[in-house]
Amino acid sequence: MDLTILYRGPLASCDYDCPYCPFAKRRDSREQLRADRAALERFTAWAAAQTDDRISVLFTPWGEALVRSWYRRALVELARLPHIRRVAIQTNLSGRTQWLAAAGTTGRDKIALWCTYHPGQTPYERFLARCDELASLGIRHSVGVVGLDGHLDEARRLRAALPEEVYLWVNAAEGHSYTDEEAGRWTEIDPLFPYSRHPHRSAGLPCRTGESVISVDGDGTVRRCHFVRAALGNLYDGSYRGALGPRVCPLAVCDCHIGYVHLETLPLYDVFAGGVLERIPARQSSLIERASP
Template identity: 90%
Template sequence: MDLTILYRGPLASCDYDCPYCPFAKRRDSPEQLRADRAALERFTAWAAAQTGDRISVLFTPWGEGLVRSWYRRALVELARLPHIRRVAIQTNISSRTGWLAEAGEAGREKIALWCTYHPGQTPYERFLSKCRELTALGIRHSVGVVGLDGHLDEARRLRAALPEEVYLWVNAAEGHTYTDEEADRWTAIDPLFPYSRHPHRSAGLPCRTGESVVSVDGDGTVRRCHFVPAELGNLYDGSYRRALGPRTCPLAVCDCHIGYVHLETLPLYDVFAGGVLERIPASLPPLLAGRA
């Protein structure tokens, strides 16, 4: 079986305090951190044992995972396993990057980072240097920003500095409505921004979540995705497997990339072929080559 898992454990603390994020500068207690570590180690051990399946994992923590040693170790350990196809994580890349070398050459080919630049939270040159370190290490990565007016100049600056082969995505700001003129400015940076600009109608439409893609929390509860609360079973007793199968979306709309990318009515599996988890297009969008 080929299975993609979106894993989100209890971790909710972050070293940034972005005004648009409810988890900014939240601190987990030592007990909460121990619980998160134990949950992640349990999940990693389970994934390592599934040698009869082909598994891809995207870690989507509410907080920042790579400042915690157990997330760094999980990526390295999973990447070394032959039945793990890809292991990726959403991150602000505020931590060091040298640990990635521990995965070895073959492991580094499986690791991918979905990196978000938050202007005002980290110096521009520091973030750019981290991106260059990832390139030097041979780590696949995408880079992106939230499409707020105050981020536009920094996004243009970053797009101009990054190698052309590094995709820079733009997320529509939650609750923000873009005029056509505003949308055009962001589309000049990210030609795929139109997919993010508006929520996608999803009610009754076929989606890969619940069939080949599932969401797993720290207790092992399996759901079709992060946005549909109905449970399919538990990862660790295997009960989820009986529930896997084609199904339509029960929600009116889907407005998050990690959700709507799996809608079968959108062409995004072709657009991001080979890079769905890390949000890397199969080929560079046409406007990207001209730089914004």
Template identity: 80%
Template sequence: MDLTILYRGPLASCDYDCPYCPFAKRRDSPGRLRADRAALERFTGWVSRPTEDRLSVLFTPWGEGLTRSWYRRALTELSHLPQLRRVAIQTNLSCRTGWLADADPRKLALWCTYHPGQTPYDRFLTKTHELAALGIRFSVGVVGLADHLEQARRLRAELPAHVYLWINAAEGHTYTDEEAARWTRLDPLFPYSRRPHRSAGLPCRTGESVISVDGTGTVRRCHFVPAELGNLYDGSYRRALAPRACPLAVCDCHIGYVHLETLPLYDVFAGGVLERVPAAARPVAVAPPVFPEGR
């Protein structure tokens, strides 16, 4: 069985202070950090067990994982497992990059976000070139706020040519066609992020070949649907895996709507769905997104 797992443990602390993020500069207590470390070690132990399943893992912590040694160690160790097709993490890239030399670059990948005002531009750019020199697959993105536009343009000009620069629509922000066109010139796939996607009753891979797992091992179809499918560690989730339609009216986050079968994004990101790396170095929007009426 091919199974993609989105893992999110108790970690909720971040070293950045982004005004658009509810977890900015949040501090976890020592007890919460210990719980997060124990939960992650339990999860990586489960992934490391002998299995005929072919697994892919994306870590999507609320906070910044790579500032914690246990996430760096987990990514490195998992990258060497034969049953792992890909292991990736969402990160602000504030950590050093030297630890990646011990990982298998054929399997480990990073989904990086640049946050203007939180780190010096040159420092972030240098790290992207270090990743490229190490042979690590990665994408880089920016939240599509007006005061980020010039920095995003500079990034596109100075990133390694093969690196995809994605733009996330700012939560709650409505874009005029003129504004959207500016961002689309940087990221041809921005139209998929611009508005939420109608998803109610539509087929989605989540709950069948994609699942969400929390620190206790509770399995859900995705991060956005609270209904439980079982538990990872007792195997009860496996009986619940089946094709199923989305129960939500709309899906507005890339880690959710990328799995909608009505969108062409598995073809666009073929081989790089977890790390948001398109199959083509310069992606093009292959079909117009379908949006709810009136939006």
């Protein structure tokens, strides 16, 4: 079985103080960190044992995970396993990157980072240097920003500095509406921004979540995605497997990339072929041009 897993443990602490994020500068207690580490190690052990399946994993922590040694270790350990197809993580790229070398050549081919630049939280030069380090290590990565007015000049600056093959995405700011003129400025940076600009109608439409894509929390509860709360079972007792199958979305709309990318009514599996988890388009220029709504 080919299975994509979105894993989100209890970790909710972050080293940044972004005004648009509810987890800014949140501090987990020692007990919470120990619980998160134990949950991740349990998940990693489970994934390592599933040798009859082909597994891809995207870590989607509420906070910043790569400042924690257990997440760095999990990425390296999973990437070394032959039945793991891809292991990716969302990160603000605040930490060092040289630990990725421990994955070896084969492992580094499987690791991918989904990197968000937060202007005002880290020096531009430091973030760009981290991106250069990833490139030198051969680590696949995408880079992006939240589409707020105050970020526009920095986003343009970053797009000009990054290699053409590095995709720079733009997320519509939560609760923010864009005039056509404003949206046009962001679309010049990210031709796929129109997909993020408006929530997608999803009620009754077929979605891969719950069939080939699942969400898993720290306790092992399996849901179809992060946004539908109904449980399908538990990862560790195998009860979720009988619940897997084609299903339509029960929600009115889907407004997050890690959700709507799996809608079968959108062409994004073709756009991001080979890079769905890390948000990296295939053959960037031609596919983006053809796929833009």
